[in-house]
Each structure stands twice: as C-alpha cells, then as structure tokens.
Amino acid sequence: MADDPARLHSFTRDGLTFEVDDEGPVGGETVVLLHGFPTDRTCWHRIAPLLHDAGLRTLAPDQRGYSARARPPGRAAYRLEELLADVLALLDAAGVSRAHVVGHDWGGAVAWLLAANHPDRVATVTALSTPHPAALSRALRSDRGQQLKSWYMAAFQVPWVPERVVAALFHSIVVRTGMPLEDAERYAAHLAHADALAGPIGWYRATASSHVPAHRVSVPATFVWGSADSALGRTAAELTREHVTGPYTFVELDDNHWLPERRPRECAEAVIARVRDADDADAGKNAARG
Numbered sequence: 001m002a003d004d005p006a007r008l009h010s011f012t013r014d015g016l017t018f019e020v021d022d023e024g025p026v027g028g029e030t031v032v033l034l035h036g037f038p039t040d041r042t043c044w045h046r047i048a049p050l051l052h053d054a055g056l057r058t059l060a061p062d063q064r065g066y067s068a069r070a071r072p073p074g075r076a077a078y079r080l081e082e083l084l085a086d087v088l089a090l091l092d093a094a095g096v097s098r099a100h101v102v103g104h105d106w107g108g109a110v111a112w113l114l115a116a117n118h119p120d121r122v123a124t125v126t127a128l129s130t131p132h133p134a135a136l137s138r139a140l141r142s143d144r145g146q147q148l149k150s151w152y153m154a155a156f157q158v159p160w161v162p163e164r165v166v167a168a169l170f171h172s173i174v175v176r177t178g179m180p181l182e183d184a185e186r187y188a189a190h191l192a193h194a195d196a197l198a199g200p201i202g203w204y205r206a207t208a209s210s211h212v213p214a215h216r217v218s219v220p221a222t223f224v225w226g227s228a229d230s231a232l233g234r235t236a237a238e239l240t241r242e243h244v245t246g247p248y249t250f251v252e253l254d255d256n257h258w259l260p261e262r263r264p265r266e267c268a269e270a271v272i273a274r275v276r277d278a279d280d281a282d283a284g285k286n287a288a289r290g
Contacts, residue, residue, distance in 0.1 A: 006026045007022045007026075008020050008022040008059065008090075008093060008094050009022065011061075011089060011090055011093035011094075012089075012093075013085065013086055013089040016064070016067070016069065016070035016072060017067065017069035017070060018061045018062060018063070018064070018067045018069075018070045018086065018090070019041070019061065019062045019067050019068075019069075020041075020059055020060065020061045020062075020090065021041055021044075021048070021058070021059070021060040021061075022057070022058075022059055022094070023048055023052060023057070023058050023060075024048070024051060024052035024055075024056055024057040024058050025052065025055055025056070025057055026057060027057075028052075028055045028056045028057040029055075029056055029057065029099075029100060029123075029275060029279075030056075030057045030058075030059060030094065030096045030099040030100065031051055031056050031057065031058050031059070031099065031100045031101075031102055031271065031275070032058075032059050032060075032061075032087065032090065032091070032099045032100070032101045032102065033047070033048065033058055033059065033060040033102050033103075033107075034061070034063065034087065034101065034102065034103035034104070034106075034107030034108070034110050034111055035060070035062075035063065035066070035103075035104060035105070035106075035107050035260075036103070036104045036105020036106040036107045036108065036129075036130070037105055037106050037200050037201075037203065038166070038170070038174065038187060038191050038197070038200055039104075039105070039183075039187050039260075040062050040066050040187060040190050040191070041060040041061060041062045041066075042186060042187075043104065043183070043187075043260045043261060044058070044060045044260060046260070046261070046264035047260055047264045047267050047268045047271075048060065050264065050265065050268035050269075050272075051268055051271060051272065054268075054272045054275075056100075056272070056275065059090060059094055059096075059099070061086075061087075061090055063083070063086065063106075063107070063110075064077070064078060064082060064083060064086055064199065064203075065078060065198075065199020065200045065202055065203065066190075066191075066199065066200060071196075071198070071199045072199070073198075074202075075202055075205045075206050075209065076206065076209065077199075077202065077206075078199065078202035078203045078205065078206040079206045079209055079210040079211075080109075080110075080113060080206070080207070080210035080211075080212040081210060081211065081212055083110050083203070084110060084113060084114050084117065084118070084212060087101070087110060087114055088114075088118065088121060091121060097121070098120070098121055098122065098123045099121070099122065099123060100122075100123050100124045100125075100126070100271070100274070100275050100278075101114055101115060101122050101124070101125050101126075102125075102126045102127075102128070102271055103125075103126075103127055103128065103130065104127075104128040104129055104130065104259065104260050105128075105129055105130055105257070106130075106203055107130075108127035108128055108129060108130025109130050109133050111125050111126070111127055111130075112125060112127055112130070112132050112133055112214075112217060113133060113212050113214065115217045115219050115221065116213070116214060116215040116216065116217050117212060117213065117215060119217075119218055119219050122219050123219065123220075123275075123278055124219055124220045124221065124222075124274045124275060124278045125217060125219055125220075125221045125222070126221070126222040126223075126224065126270055126271045126274050127221070127222070127223050127224070128224045128259045128260060128267055129224070129225060129226060129229060129231075129232055129257050129259055130232065131223065131225070131232060131236035131237050131239065131240040132214065132217065132223075132236075132239075132240040132243040132244065133214040134214035134216075134243050135236045135237075135239035135240040135242070135243050136232070136236045137214070138235075138236070138239055139233065139235040139236035139239060142235070143233065143235040143236075145233050145235070146232075146233045146235055146236060149230065149231050149232065149233055150231070152231075153204055153207075156201050156204040156205060157204070157205055162197075162201050163194040163195075163197035163198050163201050164194045166192075166197055166201070167191075167192050167193050167194045167196075167197055170184070170187075170188045170191070170192035171184050171185070171188055171192075174187070177230045177231075177256065177257060177258070178228075178230070178255075178256035178257065178258055178262070179258045179261060180258070180261050180262065183258070183261045214243070216243050216244065216245050217243065217244045217245065217246060218245050218246045219246050220246050220247040220248075220274060220277060220278045220281070221244045221246060221247070221248050221249075221274075222248070222249040222250075222251065222270050222271070222273070222274040223237070223240050223248075223249070223250050223251070224251040224253065224259060224266070224267060224270050225237045225250070225251070225252055225253070226252075226253050226254070226255040226256050226257060226259055226263075227252055227253065227254055227255070228254070228255060228256045229256055229257045230256060230257055231257055232257065237250075237252075247277065247278075247281070249270070249273070249274065251266070251270050253266055
C-alpha cells in the first residue's frame, strides 16, 4: 500500500503537512475519521478494519497540532475556522466531493460544525462522545454537573503550564478516566512532552476567538454517547436532538469517554448503519424521480 499511487499518505495546506492513513477499498464510499484530544489517528485502528469489511474507504488524518509537520505556533492557528478548512483540504486532496464524517471528542466537534456549515461536502455525520457544540454550550450555561466536568477547559487557558502538567501526568490522567493502558502508552509516545502538547491544547485556547456558527445540522446524523463519560454529561447529550433537523439516531452505551478504544464494534456498527440508511434514502429518491 505504501507505493500505491491511488492512496493519499499526506496532504498540505498553508505550508503545513498532515499525515493520513488512507485504507480500505479505493472505490468505496469515503469515511473521514477525526480523532480527539489527546489521541491521534491510531485511535481508529480497531474501527477502520470493520468499516473496510463493509466496503468503505477511510481517511484518518493526524489533525493540526498532532502531525509533526503541522504544528504552527500561536493561538490563532487553532481556531475552528482553520480546523474545518483542514478537513476540506483533505477532501480536496483525496478527490472526494462529499464524504461521511466521523469524529470523536474534539474530532466530533469538528464533524458537527463541518456538517452544519458545509452540508454540500458532508453526506452524513457520526459523532462519538461529543454532543452538538450548541447543545454543549447550553449545558455549560445551565447544568452545574457539566460545568464541573468541564473544569479543565478553563484551566487550559493558562499559558505554558498546562502542557507541562499534562506531559508529566499523561499516563495517570488518561488511564484514570478509563482509557486502556496499551492505548495510553501509544498516545504518550506521540504526545507526552510539552512541545507536542502545545498545539493540541491550543485547540482549547482558540475557542473564544473562533467565529464558526453552530448551525443546526440538516444531514443525516448519529450521536453515540457513553453514559459514564467523565467529560460530557447527559444534559448536552439529550439537547443534541434539538440541533439536528435531518434524520437522527442516538445510541447510548454503558461506557466511558473512550469509545473508539473500548467499544469499536458498536461504533463501527453505528457508522455503517448511518451510511447504509443514507444510501437507502438516496436510492429511494432516485427511484421516485425515475
């Protein structure tokens, strides 16, 4: 596969180079897989093969701040506008006009906002763990429990210190929240030093200066949420339905935040079901026109 010219191994935007895993049937429908914090594109290594078995091609990038050659300095470089533009550049580089987009954690937020603001490029969206951003904002204003769960978002606004603390305590932080040890060790090898964490934490610092509207989502959407999630609570999960106008499925699992690592089969089944439902709907529309 390494020498296959049909495969995309990296793409560039504004002088930055992003690493990509391009796998599965080249002619299959494309599923973009967006990781969250503090993981990387390897978080999909249990899910992607199940999607390939269903005939789907997957594109899994290391996102801005995570790819070694895509770590620009400064808070403004991590605004949501840039994160969305990176995914659009990935689609363009792959020659894909419209894709199914799947995201976990921060990747889920990007997936929701991409679907809301660029429905012409998103066939379906499946978010793992992450509620619609507008639902999370509402929960942060009204739900004391969500405010307590999100304490770290304010802590990350402090300059310089958070990346050093997280680097020093990386294993204990993520394992304590339920991540399998083997996954924690793999991510630590990539990210557990302060320089590597500056970009990922920059995503949190840039939120206030971002100007991407959290519109309602009209494309078919699925939200998979773990009822024991230590960061994202039930209020935002249940409010998400109000921010989707298209077909919507909510899947609740008895598990924690790390769904790609802990519940890959259920996550893959949710993605495949969403893709197949959309395909069936399109086929029905075409038959009606015929």
